Amino acid sequence: MSAILPPSERLWWKEPIAKTEWLWIAIAFVWGMIMFVMMIYWHIYGKQNLSNEAYKTTPEAFAAKAEKFIAENTIRKETDQEIPVVKVPAGGDGYLIARLWNWYPILELEKGKEYKIHLSSMDYNHGFSLQPVNINIQVVPGYEHVVKMTPTSTGTFAIVCNEFCGIGHHSMLGRIYVK
Template identity: 70%
Template sequence: MSAILPPAERLWWKHPLDRVEAVWIAIAFAWCMVMFLMMVFWHVYGKQNLSTETYKTTPDKFAAKAQAMVDKYTVRTETDEKIPVVHPPVGSDIYLTARLWAWRPILELEKDKTYKLHLTSMDYNHGFSLQPTNINIQVVPGYEHVVKITPNQSGQFSIVCNEYCGINHHTMVGRLYVK
């Protein structure tokens, strides 16, 4: 028999399994189980992935919540576009909106205090990447992503879109202050 020619019998799964094949299948299965368990371990004990809640929403409903937060907690504006800087109370829900090519509003949070961050996109897929930390969340239109965050470092952090969203993608940078 040649590897070029098709097998004489088409029902290959009815042939007995060779011992070497069985060993390799067992090794592959065992390795898959190890990697599966390691993913759970890394998530729970390694704190490498954020646990997010996701809800269906509409741009209008989310924009109303975000605007209510901005109206209530704005402390100043920054940049030429007059982007509001909000300083919400500790433990509150904070809303961050992605839209071509901006993150709004600028958030001002307190160190070692917990907040619930709500994210959504108003138009296209965007990626929320908090620099220089390793936090990455894909932000999808029509869905509200909720993450509990506790900033543990003071400073100014950049929010970068890491999902290509168009010609001005490189300008989609927001800010987060931790005091």
């Protein structure tokens, strides 16, 4: 039998399965079970998957909370678009809005303090990828994602959208400053 030509027997699925095929099926099944167990293990002990919270919300309700937070905590404005830089209170909650094609506002955090960063999208699915740290969250409209983070080093960290969101996706960048 050839892969190009049709099978010589019209009812090929009624043919018995060869021993080597059963061996490959068994190997694939065992490997699948190993990976299933390892996914649970990596989630609990691997420290690469965040256990975050998510709540149902509306874009309007989240935007209202975020705008209140921004109004109360803005310390300066940056860039030619006058994006506010907001100092998140130590141990407090910070809000980031994802929308075509920006992250709003810029957050300023302190090294060694724990924060809860609330993320939500106003329009489409966006990806929150904090570089060079390996934090990666899919931000979905209608949900408020809460990520707990404790910065361990100072510097400027880039927020990159890694979920294609349209023609301006390549310019959807944000920042977090850690002092």
